[in-house]
Amino acid sequence: MLTQREDVLKVFQEYSVDGQKLSQSNLEDFLREEQLEGDDIQLHAKQLIECYEPSDKAKRMNAMTFDGFLMYLGSAEGSIFNPQQRGIFQDMTQPLCHYFISSSHNTYLMEDQLRGQSSVEGYIRALNRGCRCVEVDCWDGANGEPIVYHGHTFTSKILFKDVVSAVGNYAFKVSQYPVILSIENHCSVEQQRVMAHHLNHILGDRLLKTILDGKAPIRLPSPEDLKGKILVKAKKDGGLEQSLSGMVEDSLNGEVSDDDEAAEIDEDHPHHESIHCRLKVVSYFICPLCFSQKSKQRLSKELSDCVVYCKSVHFTSFKHSRIHSKFYEVASFTESKARKHLRDAGAEFVHHNSRQLSRVYPSGFRTDSSNFNPQEMWNAGCQIVALNFQTAGEGMDVNDGLFSQNGCCGYVLKPSFMREADVRFDPEMPQKRDHYHPVVLTVQVISGQQLPKVNIKEDSIVDPLVRVEVHGVPMDQAKQETRYIENNGFNPMWYDTLHFTIHTPELAMVRFVVEDYDKTSKNDFVGQYTLPLSCMQTKPRPLGSETKHLYVYV
Structure with a gap:
């Protein structure tokens, strides 16, 4: 009963002369007319019979019985996914900004972002799924040790050094291509120095500390160039040019926080008082809107020096970026801001992403750690579309689908019309x-x-x-x-x-x-x-x- 397949039998009998077997010629007709194969069908039919036909007698007759046909259709060769695109088949020598990059948001969380558990297991699971960009929210902890958790909530806390150790141990188990540590930095200068120490001491040579060839680059390096390397994405004093000349001073004033979700919420919802009160009362946590005013903090030189090709910057406008931005600068957008830019200037957004990296992350109102559909952000050419990997659903289904190709290495080359500077692609038209x-x-x-x-x-x-x-x-x-x-x-x-x-x-x-x-x-x-x-x-x-x-x- 388990092996009876009337549906497959119907197909089999359409091509079988006697209803009992497919001759090699019959199988060739099936491959040509139904499977749309065109390259050396005769050899392929012979190989299929040899591989999947269980009857030695049928093999000697160069024929395939129904059992063999069933085994063939149920094999990897019968999968809808083209086996030639399972392994790494794309050009991996183009700049990082030319790839979609599998990316995680709030990677440390195992559940929701109000009261959920934080664990290094979140990093292990994400990296084992081919994720190449993980997020680390860093805050001052006890005994001088930075901690990781969702600030101003009741999520549990873990040590920053434990996160770095987990990333170091699992970064390249599934893929050899670079991992990006997206650091949301809320720490004092003293604990920033501790962060820098842990990054250097635990990761060692795997941490990218300098540009690759010692010369001022003109574009981002490729995934191939950066194999086996871990990059830090965070705020940085000065740029690559100043770093090469050694002109950056220690502990200059600057905004150390990368993504300010509270400020984004405030801008998207100017009349937020009632929402604020409702969140505070119903969820029993300190509302992030209370902290929407950015504080000026000093940025330690040690942590700044850990940032090379992924300097986090505030996004002003596409015109400003076109004139002033450097290729190594990364802007972050909440999902609502990204949608607005896509609506208002889709072609400009695509063009912007042909030159430099963009990160998009879920709205701060997604307290249940739900996800948006990443497809709309990929339509704009955004590379680092960060999702809550711990939350199953359509968003993660689509994400897993895109990155199931190219060896599940976490990098997928964007279409050519999204990479070329002289091409204007508008996803709306x-x-x-x-x-x-x-x-x-x-x-x-x-x-x-x-x-x-x-x-x-x-x-x-x-x-x-x-x-x-x-x-x-x-x-x-x-x-x-x-x-x-x-x-x-x-x-x-x-x-x-x-x-x-x-x-x-x-x-x-x-x-x-x-x-x-x-x-x-x-x-x-x-x-x-x-x-x-x-x-x-x-x-x-x-x-x-x-x-x-x-x-x-x-």
């Missing part, structure tokens, strides 16, 4: 770019198998439906659903066909969601799978071309 080629994606949802029960009620059986979502530029955002199959999680079959027109396929993500239909309440989530459109086994066809099938499993 993708049809105006050069080489605009929309495509049609046709998905036939055939069947499912052994879907789990999600309702705790006894004798409950799922009524599954499949929703296919496209995440991309605004014109590409779309969702379509199959009908639901009543009381069948064992082997539901839909044979429903969905069509999508995609205007910027280079940025599009495809998400498959299975839900348990309920007519009286919200559907229950069963499972999902997300991948970049560019990594699907078949290449989308231009508008107006003939539609073909591709039998893959998700």
Whole structure:
């Protein structure tokens, strides 16, 4: 019963002459007509028979039985994800700003950002998922030791040196490409010096302390250049030029805090008094709006010297950045500010991100550590789109989908029209770019198998439906659903066909969601799978071309 697959048998019999086996010629027809393969099909068919056919007798006949066909379709070769894009296949020698970088927000938190637990486990888990930029919120602690926690809340506290040790131990377990420590610095000069000591002493040669070639650079180094290195992103006195000449003085006045979420909230919600009171009473924590006034603190030279290519700066305007900004300066945006810039000047935002790094982080009002959808920020070319890795949901699904390619190394090369300085790409109007080629994606949802029960009620059986979502530029955002199959999680079959027109396929993500239909309440989530459109086994066809099938499993 477990191995009976009427859906696969139907496909098998369409190409089998006798209904019992596929000859090598039959299999070649299937690969050519359905799987859209075109390179040395004869050799590939022979290899598939040799690899997946369990019957020695069939192998001697150069044939594939139904069991072999089933094993082939269920193998890695039958996956919707193109195996050629599983490993590192992209150019890794371009400047850091030309890549999307897997990034975490409030990495130390295991739960919500009001009363949740802080733990070095958050860093270990994020780094083991390929994350390449982690956040460290630093505050003065007892006995002269800096601590990490979500300031002015009841989240627990951990030692900064323990965080640095965890990063040092796990930074390069999954990927050899550089890790960025995004430091939110609220410490006194004395404890900043302790931070710098821990960074240098614990990380040693892995900490990038100087520019790579000893000469004044003109652009950011590449992930390949920075293999095995840990970079600090934080405030810095002066720039690379002054650092090379040794002109920076010790402990100058400056704003040491990188991201001031409270100030961002205050600007986005000028009439915040009632919100402020409600947060204070309901959540039982000290409202961050009480601390929205930036304090002038001194920045220690020792910690400033740990910052090389990622100097945190305040963003003024795109015009100001175009004239005055340096390539090694990084601006941070709350999600609402990033959306506003994207709305008002999308093409300028993309152009800005072709020259230097930008970081986007969730709103301070997301006290439950929920996430926004990172796709809208990638549409602007923002590289460091920081998410709460501890919170499952659509945001992390899309993030995991994008970074599942290129060896899961945490770096994905942006499309060429987002990297070239002389190109203006507006995500709101993708049809105006050069080489605009929309495509049609046709998905036939055939069947499912052994879907789990999600309702705790006894004798409950799922009524599954499949929703296919496209995440991309605004014109590409779309969702379509199959009908639901009543009381069948064992082997539901839909044979429903969905069509999508995609205007910027280079940025599009495809998400498959299975839900348990309920007519009286919200559907229950069963499972999902997300991948970049560019990594699907078949290449989308231009508008107006003939539609073909591709039998893959998700």
